[in-house]
Amino acid sequence: MAALTTTEPETGSAPPAARPPRKLGFSQTLSRWDVKVSPYLYISPFFILFALTGLFPLAYTAVVSVYEWNLLGGQGDFVGLQNYVDVLNQPTFWKSLVNTFSIFLLSAVPQVIIAITLAALLDQNLRNATFWRMGVLVPYVVAPIAVSLIFGRLFADQFGLINGFLGVLGLDPVGWHSDRFASHIAIATMVNYRWTGYNTLIFLAAMQAVPRDLYEAATIDGAGRVRQFFSVTVPQIRATIIFVVITASIGGLQIFDEVKLYDVYGQGGSDRQWMTTVLFLYEVAWGNQRDLGRAAAVAWILFLIILVIGFINFRFSTKIASSGTKAPKVSRAVTRRLLAEARAAGEESAARRGVQQSTTTTDRSDS
Amino acid sequence: MSSVAAAAQGAGKGAAKAAARRRARRQKRHGESAVRRPGWITYTVLGIALVISAFPLYYTLLLGSSDQVTISQEVLPQLLPDASIFERFADVMGNSQVNFWLALANSVIISVTISVATVLTSTLAGFSFAKLRYPGRNALLVFVIATMAVPTQLGVIPMYILMSEIGWVGKIQAVIVPALVSAFGVFWMTQYLDSALPFELIEAARVDGASMFRTFWSIALPAARPAAAMLGLFIFVMQWTMFFWPSIVLGSQNPTLPIAVQNLTAGYHDDYSLIMAGVFLVTLPLLIIFAVIGRQLVAGIMQGAVKG
Numbered sequence: 001m002a003a004l005t006t007t008e009p010e011t012g013s014a015p016p017a018a019r020p021p022r023k024l025g026f027s028q029t030l031s032r033w034d035v036k037v038s039p040y041l042y043i044s045p046f047f048i049l050f051a052l053t054g055l056f057p058l059a060y061t062a063v064v065s066v067y068e069w070n071l072l073g074g075q076g077d078f079v080g081l082q083n084y085v086d087v088l089n090q091p092t093f094w095k096s097l098v099n100t101f102s103i104f105l106l107s108a109v110p111q112v113i114i115a116i117t118l119a120a121l122l123d124q125n126l127r128n129a130t131f132w133r134m135g136v137l138v139p140y141v142v143a144p145i146a147v148s149l150i151f152g153r154l155f156a157d158q159f160g161l162i163n164g165f166l167g168v169l170g171l172d173p174v175g176w177h178s179d180r181f182a183s184h185i186a187i188a189t190m191v192n193y194r195w196t197g198y199n200t201l202i203f204l205a206a207m208q209a210v211p212r213d214l215y216e217a218a219t220i221d222g223a224g225r226v227r228q229f230f231s232v233t234v235p236q237i238r239a240t241i242i243f244v245v246i247t248a249s250i251g252g253l254q255i256f257d258e259v260k261l262y263d264v265y266g267q268g269g270s271d272r273q274w275m276t277t278v279l280f281l282y283e284v285a286w287g288n289q290r291d292l293g294r295a296a297a298v299a300w301i302l303f304l305i306i307l308v309i310g311f312i313n314f315r316f317s318t319k320i321a322s323s324g325t326k327a328p329k330v331s332r333a334v335t336r337r338l339l340a341e342a343r344a345a346g347e348e349s350a351a352r353r354g355v356q357q358s359t360t361t362t363d364r365s366d367s
Numbered sequence: 368m369s370s371v372a373a374a375a376q377g378a379g380k381g382a383a384k385a386a387a388r389r390r391a392r393r394q395k396r397h398g399e400s401a402v403r404r405p406g407w408i409t410y411t412v413l414g415i416a417l418v419i420s421a422f423p424l425y426y427t428l429l430l431g432s433s434d435q436v437t438i439s440q441e442v443l444p445q446l447l448p449d450a451s452i453f454e455r456f457a458d459v460m461g462n463s464q465v466n467f468w469l470a471l472a473n474s475v476i477i478s479v480t481i482s483v484a485t486v487l488t489s490t491l492a493g494f495s496f497a498k499l500r501y502p503g504r505n506a507l508l509v510f511v512i513a514t515m516a517v518p519t520q521l522g523v524i525p526m527y528i529l530m531s532e533i534g535w536v537g538k539i540q541a542v543i544v545p546a547l548v549s550a551f552g553v554f555w556m557t558q559y560l561d562s563a564l565p566f567e568l569i570e571a572a573r574v575d576g577a578s579m580f581r582t583f584w585s586i587a588l589p590a591a592r593p594a595a596a597m598l599g600l601f602i603f604v605m606q607w608t609m610f611f612w613p614s615i616v617l618g619s620q621n622p623t624l625p626i627a628v629q630n631l632t633a634g635y636h637d638d639y640s641l642i643m644a645g646v647f648l649v650t651l652p653l654l655i656i657f658a659v660i661g662r663q664l665v666a667g668i669m670q671g672a673v674k675g
Contacts, residue, residue: 031578034578034579034580035579036501038495038499038579038580039495039499039500039501039504040495040501042491042492042494042495042499042583043491043492043495043496043507043553045488045491045492045547045548046488046489046492046511046548046550046553047507049488049544049545049547049548050514050548050550052545053519053522053526053544053545054514054517054519054522054545055514055517056522056525057519057522057523057524057525057526057529058517058519058521058522058525060522060525061521061522061524061525063525064524064525064528069528117412118412118413118416121405121409121412121413122413124405124409125404125405126405126409126413127404130662130665132413132417133665134657134661134662134664134665135413135416135417135420135421136413136416136417136420137420137657137661137664137665137668138420138421138424138654138657139420139423140604140664141604141608141650141653141654141656141657142423142424142608142650142653143607143608143610143624143625143628143649143650143653144608144610145608145610145625145628145629146625146628146646146649146650147423149628149632149642149643149646150423150424150426150427150643150646151423153426153430153639153643154423154426159438159439159440159441159442160442161426161442161443163442164442164443193419193420193423197416197420198668201665201668201669202668202669204669205668205669205670208669246516250516250518253518254518254520254521256610256611257610257611257625260610260629261628261629261632264632264633266629278520278611281523282615285523285524285527286615292524292527292528295524296524296525299521299522299523299524300521302518302521303518303521306518306521310516
């Protein structure tokens with residue numbers, strides 16, 4: 001607490017002598033206002049802009065969704081829930097919803113498994129550790145839209161590299177574009193390509209925060225590498241796994257870029273076999289229908305779905321998390337590691353910070 | 368290709384040094400006995416992961432240095448890229464439909480402006496949340512964290528209506544202004560300043576008569592530099608690769624680089640060689656940046672992971 005309130009009387013240029021009944025000088029009044037208002041002033045850009053460009057549009061989507069609202073003609077009559085009825089009656093909407101979930105599951109599950117495996121491999125005493133870490137992160141800097149085009153070609157039905165490879169193995173070519181499920185696999189592969197390395201590093205960070213004496217204890221108890229992985233590592237990074245799954249589901253249900261240019265027509269395939277819900281929304285609003293009202297209904301339905309899934313995730317994860325991870329210990333250990341790293345990098349004030357960290361922690365606890 | 372290889376080599380050298388440092392530290396921590404080198408299986412699996420990471424980009428380069436007819440008949444037109452890729456690059460750059468230079472300029476302006484502004488607004492808010500005490504602080508911080516889970520992308524329709532009302536459709540401020548703040552950024556800087564900026568320094572500045580803003584500018588901002596750099600880097604990558612909203616509000620006439628790629632597919636959807644050259648060209652700037660500061664990006668993700 002204390003920090004600023006205690007300093008307050010000393011601010012300004014007042015002499016330290018005690019003269020109790022005294023009018024405040026202008027600069028002191030100013031300084032007092034400075035202390036009172038500044039904190040709110042500093043956070044206001046975020047709240048104002050977020051309210052304007054984040055919350056308001058989301059809420060206003062509900063308003064748009066109950067009007068007839070054309071892209072060119074603008075706002076029309078109030079139609080109640082008609083837009084919702086229309087959307088729910090369109091088979092393409094349901095198809096897109098199924099596609100979205102299918103692609104999401106096909107990407108999230110393998111991605112988490114591969115990322116944890118890679119992280120476990122990286123969490124060893126490797127030569128050139130940074131080189132390997134950078135290596136897995138390369139796909140992250142490739143724009144999703146570029147990934148979409150590249151993989152659209154790799155997974156081409158004819159003269160695609162993947163089918164060519166299958167041919168070498170003596171297998172039949174797969175209709176990566178024409179077959180519904182195969183196209184979902186191809187698109188999930190794009191998502192995995194871009195995000196697995198990123199999540200690997202997140203898992204790696206969590207693994208490095210696991211206290212090493214746990215492994216020593218496990219070794220003494222006779223646990224092998226694999227057993228240690230399942231009995232020590234995985235339980236210890238549970239919170240991080242949940243974090244990754246939640247972010248993946250929020251993002252995965254809004255997938256758009258990867259599907260947009262999977263073929264050059266950008267409409268989710270001839271039979272809409274890989275059209276996702278956000279692509280459907282885009283098509284309704286800016287494609288053929290030009291119906292913003294109906295598109296808003298799609299957005300709002302999807303929003304509710306994400307909300308529900310987020311809530312399930314949350315309930316599920318608090319249940320898991322409450323069964324005993326050592327979160328505070330973990331984060332402290334990492335802070336220490338980061339401080340050490342910063343110090344090694346020759347950062348000026350780092351040494352001082354190391355000492356002062358303990359003071360800030362105590363400070364925090366009584367605030 | 369050669370540039371990528373060279374860059375990777377350069378990065379490898381820096382990486383080696385860092386790894387050596389880390390090794391030394393780890394040995395100190397565990398004592399000599401605990402250190403065990405992983406076997407060849409580890410390196411093989413990681414090597415495969417690396418090949419999978421890099422191969423699609425290499426393949427892009429191969430298709431780009433081939434030509435339309437060849438790649439419509441052969442799966443793997445050649446094994447090495449050749450100089451004809453540069454002609455393709457020139458084709459992409461000179462194409463009037465693609466608007467490459469305009470797209471590049473737009474991408475640079477948008478990404479740089481948003482990165483700088485987001486770092487500033489986030490640091491300012493982070494300073495307030497981490498180091499100042501006032502009523503409502505905790506509740507507001509919880510609100511910020513909660514907003515990270517809000518799929519704001521779904522608000523595109525009213526955003527589009529709003530932008531067309533104020534005449535911003537097709538103008539880059541329609542992309543820039545909504546992105547000037549970031550909940551993730553605020554949270555990130557709050558976390559960092561909370562541990563990195565001692566209260567004593569702030570008190571000292573206040574005793575010396577510095578105003579709040581002066582305290583922020585001269586004390587908090589310099590202290591936040593490492594985290595601010597990482598945040599800036601993230602936002603930059605995010606904005607550079609952003610497609611959904613820019614493609615809606617900017618359209619093909621005033622493109623960013625990802626939109627330029629789409630323009631390429633719209634006009635030349637049978638010339639996959641040209642498209643792939645364009646894809647590589649658009650990816651190249653970030654690859655170069657990554658080669659130079661990828662280490663920081665790695666560190667940033669790992670740091671954000673445990674704190675986020």
